[in-house]
Amino acid sequence: MKKLWLVYVLLIGIFIVYVLNYKLQAQSTEPWDTTGLRGNIEDTYVMVTFQSGIDYWKSVLKGFEDGAEELNVSVEYHGSTQHDANEQMTVLEQVIAKKPAGIAISAVNSKLLTATINKAVESGIPVVLFDSGAPDSKAYSFLGTDNYNAGIEAARTMAELTDAKGAVAIVTTLDQHNHQERTDGFRDTITSEYPQMTVVALEDGRGDQVYSRQAAEWVLSQYPDLAGIFATESNGGIGVAEAVEAYKGKGSSPRIISFDTDKGTLDLVKEGTISATMAQGTWNMGYWSLMELFQLHRGLADEPSAYSHNELLPVPDKVDTGIDVVTRANVDQYYAQ
Amino acid sequence: MKKLWLVYVLLIGIFIVYVLNYKLQAQSTEPWDTTGLRGNIEDTYVMVTFQSGIDYWKSVLKGFEDGAEELNVSVEYHGSTQHDANEQMTVLEQVIAKKPAGIAISAVNSKLLTATINKAVESGIPVVLFDSGAPDSKAYSFLGTDNYNAGIEAARTMAELTDAKGAVAIVTTLDQHNHQERTDGFRDTITSEYPQMTVVALEDGRGDQVYSRQAAEWVLSQYPDLAGIFATESNGGIGVAEAVEAYKGKGSSPRIISFDTDKGTLDLVKEGTISATMAQGTWNMGYWSLMELFQLHRGLADEPSAYSHNELLPVPDKVDTGIDVVTRANVDQYYAQ
Known part of the structure; x- marks a missing residue:
């Protein structure tokens, strides 16, 4: 009797081990880790603005954060407190020094910020501009209102x-x-x-x-x-x-x-x-900025000089984030943003 | 001795079960299934062109397929064989009948195709236009060269x-x-x-x-x-x-x-x-069309009438997919596309 009981226990044990192991393997062969767009939570994408406290940026940041959450990457928000190009330049320098995975910036002054933006691009950090551009900079894309x-x-x-x-x-x-x-x-x-x-x-x-x-x-x-x-x-x-x-x-x-x-x-x-x-399509500015930066970061991670000649870029040149007309009929949904 | 051996076997068995179960749970709590952008392989996104056999579309389709692979969704390619609006209309009708997750179409004739495009949108299928638009249609976005x-x-x-x-x-x-x-x-x-x-x-x-x-x-x-x-x-x-x-x-x-x-x-x-x-940024047209359709499909799946007033759309109005200048110096990389 005892021997038989031992055999049963062994067989049941082996069966449980087999089932669990099978389930484990079945999960591992699911392609979660090879397909599906998903980044590294340690990669930080930074959004930089000016007059950083105003309401206008909230919805842009929400879009940026929504994208980051979906892609499992991290986000930081920085900006000059004033409408001040020198202050924004300093903020941008500090951000570049941390070597983030990407920077989305709204330039308070397109000319004064160009050199610092180029510095970021030249050091291998993907940069896109949103809302207020810097057309003569080396940034990869502009996302904003037409x-x-x-x-x-x-x-x-x-x-x-x-x-x-x-x-x-x-x-x-x-x-x-x-x-x-x-x-x-x-x-x-x-x-x-x-x-x-x-x-x-x-x-x-x-x-x-x-x-x-x-x-x-x-x-x-x-x-x-x-x-x-x-x-x-x-x-x-x-x-x-x-x-x-x-x-x-x-x-x-x-x-x-x-x-x-x-x-x-x-x-x-x-x-x-x-x-x-x-x-204005502020959420779009943030969300699609993050998507483009993620795409650029992957490409540059594979091949650091990939976009040095600004050719065959895997992101659009310019994104018109759209305009909605708000009237009394639909005003309520805009408070929520 | 036998009893002791039995206890050992039991303990080892319990330990193995515990370890495997722990590993299993650890995997399940990884947020693969909640974060990371990933769709359903049964969702089919369709690209529709005209003169469907010409080389020009190949790189667009490649972008569309690359996006679909990353997001774990399926792709079909259809189009009129000729430069013929009636033929393309018939193709589009057939595509709509299959209720795909989204349609990206290049309109051979913006006016003649508008009604059929609107029919797709009104039946809840997200539609974006690429390369050749239909500005008066209800399509959600246009992606192409400026x-x-x-x-x-x-x-x-x-x-x-x-x-x-x-x-x-x-x-x-x-x-x-x-x-x-x-x-x-x-x-x-x-x-x-x-x-x-x-x-x-x-x-x-x-x-x-x-x-x-x-x-x-x-x-x-x-x-x-x-x-x-x-x-x-x-x-x-x-x-x-x-x-x-x-x-x-x-x-x-x-x-x-x-x-x-x-x-x-x-x-x-x-x-x-x-x-x-x-x-032209043909790969961008395909890749970002897929990304936008994926985004629209998710929104409409959550709330079927979400975008009926064309407000607060989660995709850009217009995407300028960019222009690269090809000279003898960089011509070789364009053959590969």
């Missing part, structure tokens, strides 16, 4: 809001290139597509709420029948909204289109003072 | 080849929009950036080798001092090369810049008859 196209979208939205009739004005920031592009896209589209609309004024709001309010007040005093105002950035949009509110009952009630999705602007969209605001 | 920018690059390359001096000509295909954009980018850049260069002729080569040869012969007869010719597509480039070869010794030896990287063109670059050709 601002001329954003102006086109704003013009078409304005035409919908005004039945494609009447005088419209633009309040912009004259010395910033991206605002110039938004202005051009808006003006060119009104001129070419809407014969019953006219752009009657182009004012400098200097990216400032008070200046923009004053600019809008002046335009309203000159054109009491104004059908709409396009503000190319959000401080200006809030200033314009104040002017239009104060003007209520004194003339027309011009429709306002603003830019971006900070809380102040969204609140005004929700209450109807601003009819629409143009939301 | 042809105006390609013209700029060609102009700058021409300026390098000719020391930025002299008369240059363009041989193009007048009725195709992308060729018009290449022409405009080239002409605008020569005019604005190179005061000592002039575009003296713009000829229609009809995308045909013989017509392009004749066009180039005519230009050479009119401008014996011609410094260069830009052919906006590859058949034309080969025709122009024939004309210039036949003209040798009779006047100047104009530099030729062509487009694309088919074997005929690369051979002429290698032997020096064509000085440079503009390579």
